[in-house]
C-alpha cells in the first residue's frame with residue numbers, strides 16, 4: 001500500500017514537472033521543481049506568477065508595455081451604460097505600477113508627471129492631475145460585457161443564452177455561474193449584453209482579469225499558452241463566434257471625473273434661464289396689452305354718457 005502511494009506520488013511529481021509550462025500566460029517562462037513561472041515586465045525585472053489561475057491584469061499590462069517597448073509584440077482597440085456612473089476604458093494601455101500581489105496601485109502615472117486614479121481594473125476613474133494626486137483603492141464589482149456575435153444562419157435561442165454564457169466563462173475564466181447576473185439579447189444588432197456582478201465587498205473574485213482575458217480572446221490575441229483553444233460560446237448546440245467587445249466598469253464608489261452629464265447640466269441651466277426670460281417677457285407683453293385694453297374700455301365707458 002505504501003509503495004503504491006509512493007509510486008502515485010512519483011508519477012504525479014514526474015507529470016507535474018513535465019508539465020512545467022504556464023497555461024494561462026503565453027509569455028511566461030517556467031523552470032525547476034517545484035515548477036516556478038515568471039513573467040518579464042521590465043528590463044531585468046520578472047514577477048513570479050501563479051499559472052493555475054488567470055494572471056493579474058496589472059502584470060499583463062506591464063508585460064505588454066515591456067514587449068511593446070522592445071518591439072516584441074503589441075495590442076490593437078472599440079452602447080448603453082448599465083448605470084449612469086458606468087464608464088469605459090478610453091485611454092487604452094499604459095505602463096502600470098503593480099503591488100507585489102498584482103493589484104493596481106491606486107495612483108498611476110505611466111512613467112510621466114501626469115497621474116490619475118484607477119479602479120481595481122486599472123481603468124482611470126478620475127481627472128488627470130499631478131504627482132501629488134490623492135487616490136483610494138476602489139474595487140470594480142460589476143462589469144457589463146457588450147458582445148457582438150458574427151452573422152448566424154438562425155438567431156440564437158434567447159432562453160438558452162444565459163446558460164451558454166455561464167458555461168463559457170466558467171470553463172475559460174473560472175468565473176462562478178452565480179455572478180452572471182443577467183444576459184440580454186438583441187438579435188437584430190447581434191448584441192449579447194452580459195452583466196457580471198459580484199457582491200460589494202467580495203475580494204475573492206477578480207472581474208478585471210476575466211474581462212481582460214475575454215477582450216484579448218475576442219480580438220484574437222489570446223493570452224493563454226494554447227493558442228488553438230478559443231472562447232467557446234455554445235447556445236443550445238449552436239456555436240457562436242464573437243467579433244466585438246466593449247466593457248463597462250462599475251465601481252463600488254462612483255468615479256470622480258468630470259462626466260458628460262455635467263455639460264448636460266450646464267446646458268439644462270442655460271435652457272431654464274432662457275425659458276424664464278422668454279416667459280417673463282411674454283407675461284410682461286400680455287399684461288401691457290391687457291392694461292391698454294382696460295384703459296381703452298374705461299375711456300370708452302367715460303365717453304358713453306356723452307354720446308347717449
Ligand SMILES: *[C@@H]1O[C@H](CO)[C@@H](O)[C@H](O)[C@H]1NC(C)=O
Pocket residue numbers: 091092093094095110
Ligand atoms: C502611456 O505611455 C505610452 C508610451 O509613452 C503611450 O503610448 C500611451 O498612450 C500612454 N498611455 C496613457 C493612458 O497615457
